[in-house]
Amino acid sequence: MASHMSVLPGTGWAGDVANTLTPVAHDTNQVAALAMQAATVRELDACISVCRACSRLVSWREHIATTKRAAFAHQQYWGRPVSGFGPDDATIAILGLAPAAHGGNRTGRVFTGDSSGDWLYASLHRVGLANQATSITADDGMQLHRTRVLAAVRCAPPQNKPTIQERDRCAPWLHAELQAIRPSLRVVVVLGAFAWQATFRSLAAIGVRDGPTRRPRFGHGAQVACGPITVLGSYHPSQRNTSTHRLTHQMLDDVLAHAALLGSAPHFELPGG
Numbered sequence: 001m002a003s004h005m006s007v008l009p010g011t012g013w014a015g016d017v018a019n020t021l022t023p024v025a026h027d028t029n030q031v032a033a034l035a036m037q038a039a040t041v042r043e044l045d046a047c048i049s050v051c052r053a054c055s056r057l058v059s060w061r062e063h064i065a066t067t068k069r070a071a072f073a074h075q076q077y078w079g080r081p082v083s084g085f086g087p088d089d090a091t092i093a094i095l096g097l098a099p100a101a102h103g104g105n106r107t108g109r110v111f112t113g114d115s116s117g118d119w120l121y122a123s124l125h126r127v128g129l130a131n132q133a134t135s136i137t138a139d140d141g142m143q144l145h146r147t148r149v150l151a152a153v154r155c156a157p158p159q160n161k162p163t164i165q166e167r168d169r170c171a172p173w174l175h176a177e178l179q180a181i182r183p184s185l186r187v188v189v190v191l192g193a194f195a196w197q198a199t200f201r202s203l204a205a206i207g208v209r210d211g212p213t214r215r216p217r218f219g220h221g222a223q224v225a226c227g228p229i230t231v232l233g234s235y236h237p238s239q240r241n242t243s244t245h246r247l248t249h250q251m252l253d254d255v256l257a258h259a260a261l262l263g264s265a266p267h268f269e270l271p272g273g
């Protein structure tokens with residue numbers, strides 16, 4: 001039993017919506033079934049946060065939570081899958097690749113506690129989508145306005161690279177989450193090429209019509225209309241991209257400000273669209 005290596009559900013970690021009764025997915029079929037069954041975003045978040053379907057990623061996330069990084073040696077690590085963060089009636093979704101080993105996997109909140117998150121939340125704050133500029137821990141008071149941040153794969157993978165099988169196994173959680181917030185969703189900001197592919201697969205899976213017939217190329221500033229939802233591409237605020245100035249604060253601010261504008265427009269969707 002490896003559960004002691006990660007935070008036990010329902011033991012008071014800020015933002016933990018799971019408890020000991022939350023059903024646990026142990027394989028691909030159970031992920032798909034539970035993702036379909038979740039009636040609310042909160043239920044979905046809970047199920048995601050206890051998922052154990054990918055043995056390699058479960059081992060890795062719990063290994064990291066046990067061995068830790070020296071700077072965080074005194075802290076308890078979350079060590080569980082990281083669900084989305086933000087209101088369930090968000091008009092803007094921001095999609096990354098996967099939690100960072102010592103970021104989301106440590107703090108339990110997506111993009112929180114590492115340099116990518118520092119960049120993302122500071123920019124969200126500058127464009128008016130967050131109440132504060134720093135996202136440090138799950139209980140730091142961060143609130144997003146109209147915005148939900150999530151990842152295509154919910155467990156921290158070795159070398160930040162999930163396998164194709166892991167990506168596909170986790171996809172039903174993403175489909176279900178986008179479907180659940182779809183009534184309000186106007187724009188998806190996609191951070192990086194991996195999440196770009198995942199987004200279009202997911203929008204197709206949930207039947208968003210009027211998307212491009214061919215998958216459009218990822219690029220910073222790319223903009224694609226999928227019916228009532230606009231997909232915007234941004235380089236990922238990874239340390240590699242920010243330290244080389246491939247992505248600057250201004251570039252990220254520009255994309256998120258554009259998203260804020262699109263996300264404030266009224267929502268029109270034809271029935272069944």
Ligand code: SF4
Nearest residue numbers: 051053054154155170
């Ligand atoms: Fe479950 Fe996704 Fe984590 Fe795999 S990556 S264990 S499917 S939450």
